[in-house]
Amino acid sequence: MGRFEILQDRCRHCAKARRYAPDHICKGADGCYHICRQPQNAEEYQMLLLACEQCPFRAITALKSTELEQDDSRLAAGKH
Ligand code: SF4
Numbered sequence: 749m750g751r752f753e754i755l756q757d758r759c760r761h762c763a764k765a766r767r768y769a770p771d772h773i774c775k776g777a778d779g780c781y782h783i784c785r786q787p788q789n790a791e792e793y794q795m796l797l798l799a800c801e802q803c804p805f806r807a808i809t810a811l812k813s814t815e816l817e818q819d820d821s822r823l824a825a826g827k828h
Pocket of ligand 1: 758807
């Protein structure tokens with residue numbers, strides 16, 4: 749299953765896309781929006797894809813497979 753992230757340098761804290769995936773996009777204690785739950789099935793994946801499309805600043809992005817592999821290897825190496 750794919751994963752998503754919010755690019756903090758693009759996010760303008762408008763909360764517009766959150767309504768499309770409210771269980772997956774959360775506002776942190778730092779006041780920034782984050783992906784708080786990655787999709788667990790195709791329906792949730794589609795919700796986050798829609799949120800990507802609705803973000804006016806293109807701050808939500810789906811990680812490409814090469815980025816996922818790098819992310820997985822970083823996690824396996826204990827580098828977060
Ligand atoms: S809609 Fe986009 S720019 Fe607005 S808070 Fe969400 S991620 Fe940030």
